Amino acid sequence: MTKHQPKGATFTASELLAINAARLMTDGQTVFAGIGVPLLAATLAQHHACPHLTILFEGGVIGPKIVPGELPPSTNEQRCTRRAAMVLPITDVLLLLQRGYVDLGFMGGAQIDRYGNLNSSFIGGPENPKVRLPGTGGGNDISSLTNMIVAMKHEKRRFVEKVDFITSPGWIKGRDSRAKSGLPQGGMWRVVTDLAVMGFHEETREMTVLAMQAGVTREKVQENTGFALRFADKVEVAEPPRREELETLHHLDPDRRFTA
Amino acid sequence: MTKHQPKGATFTASELLAINAARLMTDGQTVFAGIGVPLLAATLAQHHACPHLTILFEGGVIGPKIVPGELPPSTNEQRCTRRAAMVLPITDVLLLLQRGYVDLGFMGGAQIDRYGNLNSSFIGGPENPKVRLPGTGGGNDISSLTNMIVAMKHEKRRFVEKVDFITSPGWIKGRDSRAKSGLPQGGMWRVVTDLAVMGFHEETREMTVLAMQAGVTREKVQENTGFALRFADKVEVAEPPRREELETLHHLDPDRRFTA
Amino acid sequence: MTRDLVTPYAKLRADTVARDRGLREKVTTLEAAADLIKDGEHVALGGCHMSRTPIAMLWALMRAKRKDLVVSRSIASTESDMLLAAGTTKHIITSWFSQGLIWGVSKVMRHHMEHKLARYEEWSHMSMGLRYRAGAMGIPFIPSRSMMGSDVSKELGADFKTMTCPFTGEEVVALPALNPDVAIIHVQRCDPYGNAQIDGLQFMDIDLAMAAKRVILTTERIVSNDFIRRTPDQTRIPFITVEAVVEVPMGCAPHECYGAYEPFFDHMDEYADITTKDPVKGMQDYLARYVYGPKTWSDMLSELGMEAVLDACRRGRSVYND
């Protein structure tokens, strides 16, 4: 993956994503996290600004404590339960989303569009797919029922005008189309990439650049996006990864299985 | 209570009910039992013809083994769980009825009518009740969702033309009125009293005497009933309590807390 | 105070979001926990009948003169007699209400209901459980198949509805979700954050905790968070639902707490005698002696008597490992 090297620190794109996503969390929140960058970001947040952050895993876990060097390979594996506060059936942990207990959902995706809709089911559509992807898992439930952070690599083939298939609903067709579809709650909140941090316009719900990674230009972000991005009135420059953030990530994933 | 004394054996009305009810069970059945006579009957059956009978308690118990002399005072007390196969939430044990796992429900009641409807809520109706009774508990669920045995003392004030309030539905107004009310499954099967064992006519669903306790006449049964009973073409004479049945009951309830 | 039969989803979520659900210590006193409950709120009681009844917390509520509560429970017993007599509630939602089969029909319940001093709103036992469960799941109703054809449903008027299954065409009941304002649940042990373990009979307590807008736990014993994290598959109530934790040994007396103590049977006999003779005066005497008189919960237990406490514990500890 691309290496950025500001101020003498070396980090990978995945590390950049995890660090930027971690900074979006608030202490005391309850976060539904997927494996990989989402889990790394949530755990990183716990080690820094959010010691009282609660992580939930789709496999049926509330409040696990991740053992450095033993990151779980799936949210359904026993490592996910280490030092957890509670282990419960899958359906019941997902129902916490529906009951309103979850502040943030956090996942990746193969494609995202202007309105934050995610595709993880079909490249090329369902009739004659070029690629049959793994599918929704809890993604549809999480994105239907809470506020979302998505972390993904910023590539034109991933940031598309219209996803081939809406697996996990964002703002659907923008404006109030999400609420009108029967989803008055939650919605896409932030998209974190190796180039930028984006939100969604309050009315139109179009993807809007809020901040860019250090050294990245508007042109570069737009070039790597398959639709016309909006830019906030004042686009911030994201603070580069701090040494202690990177150290925590190296400690958590020393073999770089999830941050390579 | 009335004492009957055939063939040198002494027993109470409650013992007579328990013994007659126990004989209605079939080995391997799953029986939802209330406290008192129902539980005594089911346990008695286990000791004799039905060693593989499974008892369920409304408090959340599958397959308890009753300790002689320690009959539980409520289906929600810890004694109910002794040597049980499973303890589970109340709602889930009741859902076994709805899922179709239960062969027989077994309870008492304050009033019963011609169609086997039971009242355990209001004597004198709900507007201005003479007596506010404890209410349905699981009675409504059990009688809505499975086949029922009711055990009660045979008294005119209890066997009434029309119950003041249908707490637990029997055959409602007879014929197909139960199914038409949204209850295609289950229904009142047997009523066991100190005078007789009754069923319900296959078409009209009217209460029908199938057998009478030894020494009891049709007139006596009718006298103690507030509506015109039907009698089966051939009314059997119930076999009097056997010594071993009485011995088991004395063993189970040595202080006669439930069989006095 | 008017109350929605079913809490609108937007309100249900807003109430949850407004709570601090982070990992924080919540240990407090009975008195402070009583202050978390406001007059007129809907309070659901954990346990069932005379088991794991949160008597100590109710004792504090009665002493705090809380009033006009709506009280719901799977099965109501002497604790609800007491709440009626103390004026804490005039509206009980349950499936069965009496001291217990061997003590006969509660004269206190009869007095209040037959004289229309209070309302006993009757649902079937499974329906109570499913109403809490729907509340716990964040859905506004749940289908079921009992209560049809009975007068129990007729008494509920517009609160009872049936509907047609869109797949099978079958007629089913649509039970309205029940989301109490507060659930009061007594457990064998929990940590200071409110992660609770419950031994033996669970009753409806797990659904109650998830359905309620906030949970007050009383517990026989506060254990360390480390203890909880060693067997997370034994946690039954997660800390995110809990607002207060109060350590109250013998907190269900004279009812039972599974594996810890059985009911105080002699006391329950005495209670039946007193209230059967005079459900009004008898009950006031009982409250004066056991609720208003004792200065602390330990004083209340002293009133029950040391011998009775030891006997209940001896019986209670022999559940199924003996």
Added chain:
Amino acid sequence: MTRDLVTPYAKLRADTVARDRGLREKVTTLEAAADLIKDGEHVALGGCHMSRTPIAMLWALMRAKRKDLVVSRSIASTESDMLLAAGTTKHIITSWFSQGLIWGVSKVMRHHMEHKLARYEEWSHMSMGLRYRAGAMGIPFIPSRSMMGSDVSKELGADFKTMTCPFTGEEVVALPALNPDVAIIHVQRCDPYGNAQIDGLQFMDIDLAMAAKRVILTTERIVSNDFIRRTPDQTRIPFITVEAVVEVPMGCAPHECYGAYEPFFDHMDEYADITTKDPVKGMQDYLARYVYGPKTWSDMLSELGMEAVLDACRRGRSVYND
């Protein structure tokens, strides 16, 4: 074979009544248990992803050449790759299907789906769980609030319905109940009657057991009924649901069984290599070596290797008490 989306209630009850639900011993072999499953039936698999997958039972089904099964599972992984390649199923109902994040998208799944050799019917994870739960509860549908507005629901056509809550007027989804013909569940221990304990992650298995028309349990260990009755609050699946019990130590290998063994990670890497290079030939070679070749389950484990078995067990035993 046509199949009702939702089993009519009368049929659901009749199927249950027809079973012998009395307390009886049910211990049998993998081969005899495989005979209980008929071609074309709907088989739900316990566990999730690569955890508590009943691999040994599926191994027996593949060897028995069972075909045209409909297979449902919360999350499908390599076991479903194998079932597709062996011709055991052409229809998988699940929410996610791949080996796992770190191994990328399953080429076997892709091959079958992109060439339309099989159908992958996709529901959201919670919807899968709620469909089983509705089946477990004996209701024909259950309301929920996800899947609206997405193409996942559109793909389901008439099987996906929304409705209006009769109390709040809110639009909710009506998820159709799922009652599999058979559930295959692997547990850490159960008694000869089928009373099962499950440690750690429960996944959807409890609902699966109640929803299915019959249950086949495989277990690491058969314990005495007396053992079960000492802690009945630890029983997760009651014997009344169970048709067969098969003792198969390491019965989830090369997947994991909570507290007993972790996944065989080196083997899973090897599997990914083989199937990524050639999802057709690679898979047939894999089946020949691990499924059709070994004469017994122990032979299959020998194929995985003693060292790998010991390593998986060493890792698996250190869950949360270390």
